[in-house]
Amino acid sequence: AQTVTQSQPEMSVQEAETVTLSCTYDTSESDYYLFWYKQPPSRQMILVIRQEAYKQQNATENRFSVNFQKAAKSFSLKISDSQLGDAAMYFCAYRAATGNQFYFGTGTSLTVIP
Amino acid sequence: GAVVSQHPSWVICKSGTSVKIECRSLDFQATTMFWYRQFPKQSLMLMATSNEGSKATYEQGVEKDKFLINHASLTLSTLTVTSAHPEDSSFYICSARFLLGTDTQYFGPGTRLTVL
Numbered sequence: 001a002q003t004v005t006q007s008q009p010e011m012s013v014q015e016a017e018t019v020t021l022s023c024t025y026d027t028s029e030s031d032y033y034l035f036w037y038k039q040p041p042s043r044q045m046i047l048v049i050r051q052e053a054y055k056q057q058n059a060t061e062n063r064f065s066v067n068f069q070k071a072a073k074s075f076s077l078k079i080s081d082s083q084l085g086d087a088a089m090y091f092c093a094y095r096a097a098t099g100n101q102f103y104f105g106t107g108t109s110l111t112v113i114p
Numbered sequence: 115g116a117v118v119s120q121h122p123s124w125v126i127c128k129s130g131t132s133v134k135i136e137c138r139s140l141d142f143q144a145t146t147m148f149w150y151r152q153f154p155k156q157s158l159m160l161m162a163t164s165n166e167g168s169k170a171t172y173e174q175g176v177e178k179d180k181f182l183i184n185h186a187s188l189t190l191s192t193l194t195v196t197s198a199h200p201e202d203s204s205f206y207i208c209s210a211r212f213l214l215g216t217d218t219q220y221f222g223p224g225t226r227l228t229v230l
Contacts, residue, residue, distance in 0.1 A: 035218065043152075043205060045221035091157060095219075100146055100211065102219060104157045 002027045004094050006105035013082045014113050020067075021077045021108045023092030029053075031097035034068065034075045039107075040088040048090070051075065053097075079110075087112045116142045116212045120222035127198055128230055135193045135225045137208030143188035144210035148219065149181070152205045164191045198229040 003026045013019035025034070036048040051059045051068050058066050063080045079086055092105040117140040127133050137147055145166050150158040162183050163171045170183035180202075182194040191210075195202055205226050209219040 033218070037221075042223070043207075044223045045158075045207065045209070047218060047220065050218055100148075100163055101160060102148070102209075106157045109155075 002029075002094055002096070002103045004092055004103050004105040006090075006092055006108050008108045009106070010109045010111070012111040012113055013079070015082055015084060017082055018078060018080045019082055019110065021079075021090050021092075021110070023075045023077070023105055025073050025075065025092070025094045025103075027073070027094065027096070029096045029098075033095045033097065034066075035093040035095070035102075036064070036066070036075075036077045037091045037093060037104075038086075038088045039091065040085075045091075049077065082112050084112050084114060086110060116140075116210070116220040118144075118208065118210050118220045118222040120208055120225050122225060123223060124226040124228075126228045126230065129199055130197055132194055132196045133198055133227060135195075135206055135208075135227075137191045137193070137210070137222050139189045139210040139212075139220075142210070142212055144191075144212065145188060146211040147185060147191040148209045148211075149183060149191075149193050150207045150209070152207060152224075154205075158207060161193075195227065198227070200229045203227055203229045 005024045032053045034051045038046045049061045065078045067076045089107045094103045119138045121136045147164040149161045161176045164185040166185045172178045185191040207224045209221045
């Protein structure tokens with residue numbers, strides 16, 4: 001069974017600094033997708049970034065980038081130049097390429113300190 | 115990104131009544147929608163996968179007779195909580211699979227259900 005683990009329940013970062021959120025997963029599939037979703041206090045889930053497992057290049061979206069280590073089954077999210085609006089719960093998610101179901105980690109609550 | 119709406123955003127009902135929650139994909143057709151439940155400060159728990167024109171697939175432990183799902187069109191799925199009880203109080207989130215382009219899921223804003 002696929003599992004997604006986020007070992008950091010809470011993280012904090014100073015405004016304008018960089019923070020990295022960790023995520024590991026377990027799967028026997030070779031083709032899959034990985035995602036980071038943000039859930040602010042409004043509780044609307046927002047897609048932050050997406051990575052295809054067959055791509056070696058790490059995905060980037062403006063201040064957000066990932067470090068995808070397929071062999072280690074690791075998928076960390078780096079937030080550069082942190083802003084107050086980045087404060088939220090961040091969920092790592094996995095989906096097999098041939099599947100429908102998303103598997104979510106338990107989330108990391110990020111606090112941004114002014 | 116694609117837009118998914120949910121209605122209502124919050125609802126309070128008496129124990130024993132039924133509540134219907136709608137999930138709509140506003141600018142794309144979604145053959146597959148998902149219903150999640152989220153308790154405070156916890157992750158999303160998948161309840162069921164809803165496929166247009168067919169019966170929903172429920173996750174283990176989810177009562178299909180209590181949580182009725184109908185996916186009547188490519189843009190609408192509904193979740194009906196029948197004979198609601200206080201323990202059904204939770205935050206319910208739907209998502210829709212967007213097949214084109216990024217082939218990912220987009221989430222609705224959620225519905226907070228409180229059963230008195």
